[in-house]
């Protein structure tokens with residue numbers, strides 16, 4: 560199979576788009592993050608990579624907590640908006656007409672309109688160069704009841720979406736299931 564070297568770049572996709580929130584100077588602010596992921600299971604932890612000057616990162620450092628909110632496809636405009644303007648310039652909560660609620664952690668704003676809301680305590684901040692990677696311990700998750708099936712979050716009801724940078728820098732919906740995980744691979748050795 561012929562291959563073409565395309566350089567060392569931040570190409571690892573598809574990536575979901577999340578709304579990460581923190582109170583900054585006492586005011587809720589949310590911005591869009593794709594460079595996020597689960598990094599530990601026990602205790603449950605995730606990471607978010609912030610550029611140093613992000614207003615939201617200021618709030619993470621002020622409170623030691625943050626939230627990760629999973630938007631559904633109905634919120635694609637709001638999600639993009641939160642990724643192109645800074646909370647230093649405008650009140651994104653008012654602009655997007657988000658309803659905010661608070662859960663287990665003080666000073667950690669959550670977006671009602673997002674079907675899944677994850678509350679995190681910031682455990683580590685690692686300066687990697689262009690970005691600071693915040694590792695957060697997941698303290699609680701809230702899910703909209705209509706997005707659950709048998710008490711578990713159901714991706715078909717949540718309808719999250721992906722940010723696909725190349726080739727056309729667009730948001731994509733999820734496709735269809737193609738196989739049972741931890742099972743279909745057994746076919747390889749017949």
Ligand SMILES: Cc1cc2nc3c(=O)[nH]c(=O)nc-3n(C[C@H](O)[C@H](O)[C@H](O)COP(=O)(O)O)c2cc1C
Pocket residue numbers: 576588589590591592593594595608609610612613614615616638639641642643644645646647722
């Ligand atoms: C789809 C998308 C993904 C993004 N992912 C990241 C990311 O992973 N890390 C980051 O620092 N900025 C990311 N951004 C940019 C920030 O969301 C953007 O600079 C935002 O305006 C920062 O807002 P704030 O200053 O209020 O925190 C992304 C933007 C978009 C549209």
